[in-house]
Structures are given as C-alpha cells and as structure tokens.
Amino acid sequence: MKILFADKFPAAQQAALAAEHTLTNSPALDEHSLVTAIGDADILVVRSTKVSAEAIDAATQLKLIIRAGAGTNTIDKAHAAEKGIAVCNTPGKNAIAVAELAMGLMLAADRHIADATQDLKSGQWNKKRYSVADGIYGKSVGIIGFGAIGQAFAERALAFGMSIHTVIRTAQGSSSLAQQRLTDQFPGLTQHPDLASLARHCDVISLHVPFNEHTKQLIDAEFLSQMKPNSLLINTSRGEVVDEAALLAALDEKPIKAALDVFCNEPSAATGEFNSPLASHPQVIGTHHIGASTEQAQTAVADNVVEIIASFANHQQFLNR
Numbered sequence: 001m002k003i004l005f006a007d008k009f010p011a012a013q014q015a016a017l018a019a020e021h022t023l024t025n026s027p028a029l030d031e032h033s034l035v036t037a038i039g040d041a042d043i044l045v046v047r048s049t050k051v052s053a054e055a056i057d058a059a060t061q062l063k064l065i066i067r068a069g070a071g072t073n074t075i076d077k078a079h080a081a082e083k084g085i086a087v088c089n090t091p092g093k094n095a096i097a098v099a100e101l102a103m104g105l106m107l108a109a110d111r112h113i114a115d116a117t118q119d120l121k122s123g124q125w126n127k128k129r130y131s132v133a134d135g136i137y138g139k140s141v142g143i144i145g146f147g148a149i150g151q152a153f154a155e156r157a158l159a160f161g162m163s164i165h166t167v168i169r170t171a172q173g174s175s176s177l178a179q180q181r182l183t184d185q186f187p188g189l190t191q192h193p194d195l196a197s198l199a200r201h202c203d204v205i206s207l208h209v210p211f212n213e214h215t216k217q218l219i220d221a222e223f224l225s226q227m228k229p230n231s232l233l234i235n236t237s238r239g240e241v242v243d244e245a246a247l248l249a250a251l252d253e254k255p256i257k258a259a260l261d262v263f264c265n266e267p268s269a270a271t272g273e274f275n276s277p278l279a280s281h282p283q284v285i286g287t288h289h290i291g292a293s294t295e296q297a298q299t300a301v302a303d304n305v306v307e308i309i310a311s312f313a314n315h316q317q318f319l320n321r
C-alpha cells in the first residue's frame with residue numbers, strides 16, 4: 001500500500017512498515033499543501049496537519065486516515081465517511097505525556113515560573129516578587145473529562161495532595177459500572193451535579209475532554225463567571241472547548257489565571273505564524289500544543305499506527321475506528 005506521512009514519524013516504525021509498503025514522508029504539509037500531495041496514497045497518517053474535504057476529494061485511492069493522536073477534530077470526518085474512508089486514532093497512547101504537561105502548567109502558573117524565568121534571563125533578581133500565599137498542596141482540582149488523560153492527571157494531582165473533583169459521569173452518559181470503577185479507583189472523588197458547581201468549588205480546573213458538538217465552548221461566560229477568584233483554568237484538550245472571547249473578557253474582569261497548551265486558531269501544520277490575544281495576556285501562560293510531544297509518547301503512538309496499518313492491510317479491519 002502507499003502510505004503518506006504528513007508529519008514527522010519515527011524511523012524505527014517506518015522501517016517496520018517499509019518492508020511491505022511504499023512510504024512517502026512529507027513532514028511539513030499543511031492543510032493546503034496536502035491537497036496536492038495526497039495523490040494516490042491508500043493511507044494517510046497525520047498529527048498536526050488538518051485534513052479538509054478538499055484534500056479528501058483530491059485523493060484518488062484513499063481508504064484510511066490515521067490520526068497519530070487521540071483527537072480527530074482536525075479531520076473532516078463527515079466528508080471522509082461520505083466517501084467511505086475510515087478514520088482511526090491512537091487513544092490513550094499519549095495520555096501520560098499530556099497529563100504531565102498539565103501538571104507542569106499547573107505548577108508553573110501557581111509559582112510564576114514562566115515570568116520568573118523571563119525576569120532572571122533579563123538579569124533581574126526579584127526574589128520578593130515571586131512569593132505566593134500557598135502552593136497546590138491541599139487545593140481542589142476539578143477534572144472535566146475523566147478518560148485516560150483525566151485519570152492520569154488525577155493520579156498525579158493526588159500525589160501532590162490535592163482533592164479531586166469531577167462532574168457526575170452518568171450525567172455525561174457513562175454506565176453505572178464505569179461509574180463504580182471510577183469511585184473504586186479514586187475513593188475520595190467528589191462528584192458535582194453540574195459544571196457550575198464544579199467551577200464554584202475548585203481552585204484549579206483542568207480540561208481533558210475531546211472536542212465534539214457536545215464539548216464546543218463547554219467553558220463559556222457562565223462557567224467562567226462561577227470560577228473562584230485566584231483559580232486557574234488549564235486547557236490541554238482543544239482550544240474550541242473554551243469560548244476564547246469569554247475567557248479573554250473574564251481574565252480582564254477578575255483575578256483568574258489560565259494555562260493553555262491549545263488554541264482555536266492554531267496553524268494548520270506543526271509550524272507557522274501564531275498570534276493570539278489570549279497567549280499574550282499577562283494572566284496566561286502557554287505552550288504550543290505540545291502535550292503529546294515526548295519521544296516516549298510518540299513511540300507508543302507510532303507503534304499503534306503500525307498496528308492499525310497491519311490490521312487493515314492483513315485483515316481489512318480498522319482498529320480504533
């Protein structure tokens with residue numbers, strides 16, 4: 001089969017595929033250049049590159065699009081389905097890396113690590129400026145989205161002495177068995193009836209939901225108005241889960257902070273120009289959608305991509321569809 005990699009893909013996993021397939025590496029494709037590059041590929045593997053309806057229409061042989069990551073929101077799935085093209089992903093494979101970044105953002109925001117570093121690099125010694133009232137020990141963290149990443153984050157937050165809160169899962173369509181497993185795994189878990197209650201109680205809110213029609217702008221003006229003064233919103237999920245205009249207004253109006261790895265207007269490839277009033281807001285720290293950017297996570301993701309390709313090539317079956 002012909003496989004097109006639109007983003008960087010590890011060498012060892014490429015070698016495993018090269019024996020049986022024809023590989024094309026185009027690690028810098030964006031949404032537009034993909035349209036001309038896709039050609040007669042049977043399988044397309046993407047990480048950051050957006051896959052539009054136009055790219056899908058331009059493909060002459062495409063059967064499978066693999067998102068080397070959990071979220072598939074950057075792929076026009078409805079159009080792929082219309083054309084009979086399968087979309088698979090690698091859920092859970094980068095969960096620890098994303099949870100670790102969320103922890104890092106929480107600690108950095110709490111202790112002003114980004115500002116202090118900038119200050120230090122500019123030759124300033126400002127020991128007094130960066131002392132805080134208390135740390136995160138004993139604080140409450142509200143986790144929205146309690147899947148693989150949310151649970152990995154909860155385990156780490158527990159180790160830091162935080163209390164864990166979430167929204168009642170049955171309200172989100174989870175079975176009572178899944179609900180029971182969750183309370184067995186996190187015995188002290190506090191479950192709130194709704195998002196407003198979670199916002200009112202928690203010192204930190206961390207988002208770990210996928211982006212879909214149910215989670216679009218889940219964090220809206222109403223939610224932000226309920227957040228406690230001095231609380232922190234962490235987003236390592238998708239920019240679109242937050243109403244960014246409402247967050248900007250809330251940051252101007254009240255003393256809350258945000259730590260963001262994801263934004264609505266991210267470039268359509270791994271590199272590009274980026275301007276965001278949110279990213280430059282003084283109460284915000286941020287990174288470049290790098291939650292999954294560890295070699296360890298990318299290796300686990302790439303192994304799963306190889307399994308998906310083998311399953312399709314050998315048995316016409318789609319893993320993680």
Ligand code: MLT
Pocket residue numbers: 047048068069070071072094289290291292293
């Ligand atoms: C994901 O959807 O798993 C992450 O966005 C992955 C990534 O950034 O590669």
